Amino acid sequence: MNEEQSSYVKEIVDGSIVTPIGFSAAGIHAGLRYAKKDLGAIISEVPANAAAVYTTSHFQAAPLKVTQASIQAEKLIQAVIVNSACANACTGEKGLQDAYKMRELMAEHLQIKKEYVAVSSTGVIGEYLKMDKIASGIQQISEGSTVSHADAFQEAILTTDTVMKKCCYTAKLGGVTVTMGGTSKGSGMIHPNMATMLAFITTDAKIDSDCLQSSLSKVIPTTFNQITVDGDTSTNDTVLVLANGMAENEAITAEHPDYPVFLELLAKTCESLAKQIAKDGEGATKLIEVEVSGSKTEEEARAIAKQIVGSNLVKTAVYGSDANWGRIITAIGQTNTDVNPASVDIAIGNIVMLKNSEPQAFSEDEAINYLNQDFIKITVDLHNGESKGKAWGCDLSYDYVKINASYRT
Amino acid sequence: MNEEQSSYVKEIVDGSIVTPIGFSAAGIHAGLRYAKKDLGAIISEVPANAAAVYTTSHFQAAPLKVTQASIQAEKLIQAVIVNSACANACTGEKGLQDAYKMRELMAEHLQIKKEYVAVSSTGVIGEYLKMDKIASGIQQISEGSTVSHADAFQEAILTTDTVMKKCCYTAKLGGVTVTMGGTSKGSGMIHPNMATMLAFITTDAKIDSDCLQSSLSKVIPTTFNQITVDGDTSTNDTVLVLANGMAENEAITAEHPDYPVFLELLAKTCESLAKQIAKDGEGATKLIEVEVSGSKTEEEARAIAKQIVGSNLVKTAVYGSDANWGRIITAIGQTNTDVNPASVDIAIGNIVMLKNSEPQAFSEDEAINYLNQDFIKITVDLHNGESKGKAWGCDLSYDYVKINASYRT
Numbered sequence: 001m002n003e004e005q006s007s008y009v010k011e012i013v014d015g016s017i018v019t020p021i022g023f024s025a026a027g028i029h030a031g032l033r034y035a036k037k038d039l040g041a042i043i044s045e046v047p048a049n050a051a052a053v054y055t056t057s058h059f060q061a062a063p064l065k066v067t068q069a070s071i072q073a074e075k076l077i078q079a080v081i082v083n084s085a086c087a088n089a090c091t092g093e094k095g096l097q098d099a100y101k102m103r104e105l106m107a108e109h110l111q112i113k114k115e116y117v118a119v120s121s122t123g124v125i126g127e128y129l130k131m132d133k134i135a136s137g138i139q140q141i142s143e144g145s146t147v148s149h150a151d152a153f154q155e156a157i158l159t160t161d162t163v164m165k166k167c168c169y170t171a172k173l174g175g176v177t178v179t180m181g182g183t184s185k186g187s188g189m190i191h192p193n194m195a196t197m198l199a200f201i202t203t204d205a206k207i208d209s210d211c212l213q214s215s216l217s218k219v220i221p222t223t224f225n226q227i228t229v230d231g232d233t234s235t236n237d238t239v240l241v242l243a244n245g246m247a248e249n250e251a252i253t254a255e256h257p258d259y260p261v262f263l264e265l266l267a268k269t270c271e272s273l274a275k276q277i278a279k280d281g282e283g284a285t286k287l288i289e290v291e292v293s294g295s296k297t298e299e300e301a302r303a304i305a306k307q308i309v310g311s312n313l314v315k316t317a318v319y320g321s322d323a324n325w326g327r328i329i330t331a332i333g334q335t336n337t338d339v340n341p342a343s344v345d346i347a348i349g350n351i352v353m354l355k356n357s358e359p360q361a362f363s364e365d366e367a368i369n370y371l372n373q374d375f376i377k378i379t380v381d382l383h384n385g386e387s388k389g390k391a392w393g394c395d396l397s398y399d400y401v402k403i404n405a406s407y408r409t
Numbered sequence: 410m411n412e413e414q415s416s417y418v419k420e421i422v423d424g425s426i427v428t429p430i431g432f433s434a435a436g437i438h439a440g441l442r443y444a445k446k447d448l449g450a451i452i453s454e455v456p457a458n459a460a461a462v463y464t465t466s467h468f469q470a471a472p473l474k475v476t477q478a479s480i481q482a483e484k485l486i487q488a489v490i491v492n493s494a495c496a497n498a499c500t501g502e503k504g505l506q507d508a509y510k511m512r513e514l515m516a517e518h519l520q521i522k523k524e525y526v527a528v529s530s531t532g533v534i535g536e537y538l539k540m541d542k543i544a545s546g547i548q549q550i551s552e553g554s555t556v557s558h559a560d561a562f563q564e565a566i567l568t569t570d571t572v573m574k575k576c577c578y579t580a581k582l583g584g585v586t587v588t589m590g591g592t593s594k595g596s597g598m599i600h601p602n603m604a605t606m607l608a609f610i611t612t613d614a615k616i617d618s619d620c621l622q623s624s625l626s627k628v629i630p631t632t633f634n635q636i637t638v639d640g641d642t643s644t645n646d647t648v649l650v651l652a653n654g655m656a657e658n659e660a661i662t663a664e665h666p667d668y669p670v671f672l673e674l675l676a677k678t679c680e681s682l683a684k685q686i687a688k689d690g691e692g693a694t695k696l697i698e699v700e701v702s703g704s705k706t707e708e709e710a711r712a713i714a715k716q717i718v719g720s721n722l723v724k725t726a727v728y729g730s731d732a733n734w735g736r737i738i739t740a741i742g743q744t745n746t747d748v749n750p751a752s753v754d755i756a757i758g759n760i761v762m763l764k765n766s767e768p769q770a771f772s773e774d775e776a777i778n779y780l781n782q783d784f785i786k787i788t789v790d791l792h793n794g795e796s797k798g799k800a801w802g803c804d805l806s807y808d809y810v811k812i813n814a815s816y817r818t
Contacts, residue, residue, distance in 0.1 A: 055742075056743070057739065057742030057743055058741065058742045058743075058744075058748040058750045059738050059739075059741070059742040059750050059766075060750075087735070089735065089738075090735060090738050090763065090766060090768065091768065092766060092767040092768070124733075124735060125733075125734075125735025125736070125738060125739065126734060126735045126738070126762075126763070126768045127768070128768075234739060235735075235738065235739060235742055312721070312809075312813070313813055316809070316810055316813030316814045317813065317814070319810065319814045320813070320814025320815050322814065322815060324533075324534075325534075325535060326496070326498065326499060326533060326534025326535045326644075327534070329468050329498075329499050329534060329535070329644065330466065330468075330534065330643060330644060332467065332468070333464075333466030333467040333468040333644055334465070334466055334467075335467075339467040341467050341468050341469075353535075354499065354535070357468075357499060357501060358501040359499065359500065359501070359535045359536070359537075396810060396813075397810060398807050398810050398811075400721075400725070400810070401725055401728065401805060401806060401807050401809070401810060402807070404721070404722055404725030404726065404729070404805075405725045405726070405728045405729025405731065406729050406731060
């Protein structure tokens with residue numbers, strides 16, 4: 001995955017959302033669907049400072065409104081309850097009442113304030129939650145901090161995903177070791193705009209809650225907002241970060257000398273989860289990373305990178321291992337950006353195909369060999385400025401069509 | 410195709426680009442590809458007033474620059490030479506010279522001014538034209554005005570298209586019958602922005618050339634710009650209209666009482682060609698029409714309609730005959746428009762699925778029966794204003810992936 005290790009932030013390969021001090025998790029089969037686990041929870045020993053970003057869709061789902069209300073109360077969250085199978089989106093007044101009821105049931109089960117509970121749902125839009133199953137499911141939740149507890153949660157939030165997504169990083173803040181774990185679900189309806197699908201991040205770092213929110217807002221544009229699977233922005237996208245402070249470091253604020261370290265810790269966590277979602281896009285066989293440099297602004301570089309990685313024609317060419325760079329040019333061409341059509345370089349892997357906008361001879365065999373791998377890097381240099389940006393996506397396969405022609409039925 | 414007949418404009422079912430007085434056509438196999446016809450021409454007996462719109466891509470292909478130069482000279486075009494198999498796009502200085510050479514060869518063949526020749530190319534991006542084949546091909550062009558001549562041209566411009574696109578309409582201007590014929594190619598890389606792929610329209614109407622250009626610019630936003638197959642805007646999109654005046658009607662200007670009739674004639678022609686392209690989108694099995702009403706502005710209605718019809722998730726659901734209206738909501742939700750999330754109606758065919766943003770019970774069997782047809786109408790009422798708009802697209806099938814995973818190789 002080309003993950004570079006920085007000097008400040010280290011990966012904990014076997015870590016997860018329960019690795020930070022004071023976090024536990026659970027996942028069970030509540031019967032919202034046939035067999036798979038479908039109800040999960042993350043719980044902190046103490047109320048944690050919370051920050052979240054949500055979809056910019058006009059149709060924010062009911063649970064997002066409840067989570068927003070919870071965070072607004074005291075900016076503290078102690079537990080998250082999440083179901084899959086049903087998104088509880090476009091369900092009107094009844095859907096909103098159901099989401100509030102779900103919060104209340106979880107608060108009663110844990111004997112905590114209802115405003116300390118965040119609610120999250122993912123699955124089919126326009127269907128009501130089966131509240132009897134949710135209610136009895138919540139009673140069965142019994143959290144713990146083992147690997148299998150984390151796995152149970154990570155499994156419970158999946159829909160068409162084929163693998164669980166998780167990561168864990170550690171860093172020192174003010175001389176104290178803090179840990180951050182994350183998990184997410186994705187696969188379809190992935191074209192985040194502000195936040196994405198569901199992602200949950202836990203950390204034992206102590207950090208001011210306003211600073212936590214601004215840190216999250218700062219890293220989202222270069223991480224979750226830079227992945228796309230199908231160009232469709234979900235109604236339920238949420239990224240939620242819980243910081244319970246149990247590492248006992250000196251509290252991080254924007255002025256703290258180790259604030260950049262915290263930002264990097266959060267950015268690495270978000271980028272890892274985002275890339276795992278892209279790689280597990282519906283029907284995907286390959287992760288595509290596009291890096292654009294030489295643009296006037298970072299925003300333009302990111303916009304171009306996302307346009308390329310979101311193009312159905314690029315995605316199908318990558319699936320077919322066809323070095324059809326004309327489709328990359330097409331994607332760049334239609335962006336509303338400042339591009340000099342005479343100065344563009346394009347490479348797939350290390351194979352240069354266009355230089356100063358002139359086609360270059362290359363070995364088709366070498367290109368096919370490269371494109372047959374499962375990580376594909378596309379590099380574009382616009383020679384039009386000093387900025388750069390990245391985006392991640394996946395190829396478009398027969399299985400994408402298969403999965404989506406029959407998702408609901 | 411739900412084509413309504415207006416009182417002013419009548420369809421000529423068997424008509425084509427050679428039906429208007431004074432137009433002839435040809436199509437031959439020049440050897441740019443294995444067997445299919447690949448070089449075509451449209452010729453007018455006299456120089457015709459010409460208007461064109463082109464792709465807004467940063468990377469306009471070489472032939473577009475040559476055609477622009479030709480039209481700029483006297484606003485008159487007498488012949489169009491078109492090849493498929495090679496787009497002559499991103500081919501740098503050599504590509505531009507090739508396109509000028511192609512114009513010159515055609516002008517010599519017909520013994521006309523080179524500025525009266527328009528040049529057009531479609532096919533793979535980033536490869537050079539085989540100029541020896543183009544040169545000998547042009548020598549073989551022998552035009553005529555029979556159905557088979559028109560068909561030969563219509564075939565020569567196709568790439569991954571499975572059917573020829575054509576239409577013909579007639580109307581009376583100042584008491585004189587005029588005729589308009591059109592043909593186009595499409596299938597992939599279809600997400601026009603200003604104009605689309607290749608479309609050629611002939612008419613014997615007499616019309617001022619500035620008025621012709623403004624008429625074309627007026628109808629493009631509601632016709633060609635409202636179709637999408639894959640969200641990718643080509644480098645070669647061109648719509649070219651030739652009006653040779655041989656019907657001898659009183660010249661149409663913006664002040665002429667029959668100007669609205671001419672506009673309708675042109676709009677019907679453009680809409681027919683645009684819908685034929687959408688229906689023949691790569692791998693498509695169904696034509697999808699989306700009509701949005703109740704919006705604040707027509708632009709918003711069109712933007713929402715196009716977002717819905719362009720959504721991979723909507724397209725795969727239609728392919729699988731799955732009435733998954735949550736994906737329609739998702740598409741609406743992510744548009745940058747003024748939407749009241751509490752007042753939306755959605756229907757597929759006549760089956761209402763969402764009313765005032767509340768889910769409605771409906772018969773799944775009835776929905777599947779409707780979705781198994783090859784024309785699918787999706788209707789959205791935002792109840793937020795008085796404007797409306799339409800867009801057209803197609804479903805996303807296994808064959809789309811198959812075609813595009815191996816297009817170039």
